[in-house]
Amino acid sequence: MGLTGLFLVTFLIVHAGVNACIFINDGGATFNAAAHFMSHNWVIRIMEIGLFAGLIAHILQGLLLWKQNTAARPTKYAMSAANENSKWYSRSMGILGSLLLIFLVIHISKFFVGTKVAMYADGGANDASHNLYLEMKEEFQKWWVVLIYSLGVISLFWHLLHGFQSAFQTLGINHKRYTPLIKTIGVGYTFIICLLFLLMPIAFYFGWIQ
Template identity: 55%
Template sequence: MSWKNYFSTSIGKKLQMSLTGLFLITFLIVHCYINAQIFYNDGGARFTEAAHFMGTNFLIRTVEIGLMGFLLLHVIQGLALWSKNRSRRTNRYAVNAGSATSPWYSRSMALLGTLILLFLIMHLSKFWAPNRFSQITGNGEKDLYHMMKEEFQTAWVVGVYIFGCISLGWHLVHGFYSAFQTLGLGTSRYKGLIKTTGIAFSIIVPLIFIAMPVAFFMNWLA
């Protein structure tokens, strides 16, 4: 079987989901670290410095293009797998065994992924897109720190971010371990470590993201 045919199979699509998922997890770590710079409470100096490096470094800008591609591939393959699994159900109207067979979040990955995608579109439209457009048109970088400070004074925007980050956390609870399992690393020797790490990651990273809009809304930051 050729690589092209292999990646069109369910196993191949799951492998693509795992690899793109791990890439996106790496991005979350970097993004979380940069956002956490606001908690130095120095008027955004450290955050602005880090954001400037990420926004002007050629290598980072190149990886950014790949990131968008991986994100789209992750979403497309996820929805394709969900659709295929749904179509294979021979008794769709049977009594649902619920959490007796699997946790609800593992059965709701498509829904959680869709919610995260909608949240991400909103996030990119408010911060990333205006900043990149300003750079491309020769007007320089925008002051992202003060843009966040203004945006997160609105209660419903903060609420959407909290909801989006909670959805991300539940998505990661299943996705983190599933990615390693698909790659053959979820063996009995490492299963406990990967699951524990995944749960910790799924709690800590979304909480840091949630803390950011809450801190601005509560005026805890300069």
């Protein structure tokens, strides 16, 4: 769980970085160039397979944990004051992850599939004219799409807030000096990544970028 989680953490840096190109506000020229590179470079294409494998492994590990952990307590407590001993989001990683998965299905079917269709349908006739930036801009004019994306990012925020530092503990790293540093970096990472992702649909919706 920790290893696959950290792998996905590194992916999010790239994803947020490429998407942040929209804030250059050049009508999407930089962003489209970056998106074109990401979808056509063969090294990236191979890494893409690794990414999906990592994501699926993370999901399968999560499902296995959920199954074993529910079985470990067949009778629940009638009264539980769990907030007194742990953070709600650390106990809700399964729910947050499931929400993220639902979001991912919507997200992938909107943009990832669109790019692939343009690249391969009709022998790639629409590949050159495919404008991902324009597609984003249009999608994020709908309030409900912006809402779904915002909820997705909020789920990601709480998932990362626990997941980042938790991964290091799982890998056996808990040190008087380094753990506070890891935790600070984790919180910083979570805020920056989620703020960037959240700003994208909102910036398009309110017309902050053209």
